[in-house]
Amino acid sequence: MASSTSSPAPHSRSKKPLGKMADWFRQALSKKPTKTPVSPESPPGDVSQPSSSNSPPPVGPSSEASPSPPPTHMGADGSSSGSSSGSSSGRWSKDYDVCVCHSEEDLAAAQELVSYLEGSAASLRCFLQLRDATPGGAIVSELCQALSSSHCRVLLITPGFLRDPWCKYQMLQALSEAPGAEGRTIPLMSGLSRDAYPAELRYMYFVDGRGPDGGFRQVKEAVVRYLQTLS
Known part of the structure; x- marks a missing residue:
């Protein structure tokens, strides 16, 4: 005869454990996250954070105070060049x-002037036609190139200068390239009276070459003074 005691259904045994699990989840959700205590002596930014392998290393005070210098470019000769543009200007x-x-008959006086300017403390770079012109170059091209590649122009005005058509061409070319640039064209008059001073230059002062040094010192000071305006 079969026993009359019946076993409970399978789903009735799981009700109590499920209820306990639901109560545990509700308690877990109702709890508030605890805050990390902060010392009153240190600002909030000093609270230590958990390190992560993907986060970058912290920046120290030394790297913040000294920024990295600008990149230095190396020239073709191996010399370094910074961000300044002094080499390309001034x-x-x-x-x-x-x-x-100068005229051909005044070559000796021109060489003496160039020797004085190049040997001075300023070490001026001079262009002397018979010394620095390109052999085989056209006279007109060489004269124009010499003027355009020089900051200042010294006109050695002598009786031979006034007779030489190429000297007059250089004088007019210098005036046409920079008619308003004061200090660039420096007339040095030697062996002439004031009345013989070219009419094209009457609006500017000339250096009198009758002094003890032939006016060389005044010429040097005029060139140096103009070069200082470029820096």
């Missing part, structure tokens, strides 16, 4: 500081 933007314009 005095070094042209090949010569001064171009000496």
